[in-house]
Amino acid sequence: MTNDMQTVPERLVAFLPNLRRFAISLCRSRELADDLVQAACERAILAAGSFAPDSRFDAWMFRILRNLWIDHLRRQKTAGPHDDIDEARDVSVPSGEAAAHARMDLAEVMAALQKLPEEQREVLVLVCVEEFSYRDAADVLSIPIGTVMSRLARARKNLMELTGISFGERRSPDMKGGVL
Template sequence: MSETFSDDLIASLPVLRRFALSLCKRGDLADDLVQITAERAFKSRDSYDPATRLDAWLFRILRNAWIDMTRRQKTQGSQIDVVDNPELISIDGRDVVESKISLNQTEEALTNLPDDQRAVLLLVCVEGLSYAEAADTLDVPKGTIMSRLARGRVALAKQLGIKS
């Protein structure tokens, strides 16, 4: 199955790229989506049922990757390329020190959280996993992820003296 699967996946790349372009309208993002799709497909090729159409399975993987990517972009905020705007590059020593202090306080507060809340906060907020991905990773229901995340955020804010 491995050689056939690989050959079929390679043959599907142009179709996947067209579908990715139709979703994101940018060549660089489409290439990223196709790469993510290929990686995920290879990783989970044992779960692929040869009785079904490979392209449909790959399209679903690509669509889910697109959804994940757009969700992450919404939470990241706007991004500015400093190469195009070199005047934006500046270092304020005071901000750097305050940021490091804040980061150290946050890391310390994280270590005081229960393991289950800390794991969810790190997976969702730091690693950028979706609730479903975190649920799969921790082998718990998605609702459990959402409640642990909510409790963890409240506990973390309380430890850091942030009013919520």
């Protein structure tokens, strides 16, 4: 069965890792991310009839998840403590030395990523991790494409300053992301 012929629940199963990764980048808690993903899946299944088959499924799902996150933030203005992703110890790498370096690198990048303003972090994850075009990211976030480009440039600059790592070159607005 091709993607165009798959039902929303079938597409959801294949898309769960991407959805969870985006949720974690938004809320910085695996447990809360899992709750957001579950709620997004429930909402998508209930609204499956409103999904236009000729539109992007990933953009539709990211928008549902982001709206749930915004709703959660509004409800939790006085939120209590939550688990930090930097406490995770389940990074899997072949050797002990490589694992230690991978954990240190991951911790450094995650710490820098979490220091970014939310609007920069959202754009960075959509364009550089999820490989959305600038135009598609603008659609998901309901902002102009120039704002996506501006936020991404600031996010890259801020990450470079925080980590000392160069995060790639400029891209045209219609190109896919993928390069930090």
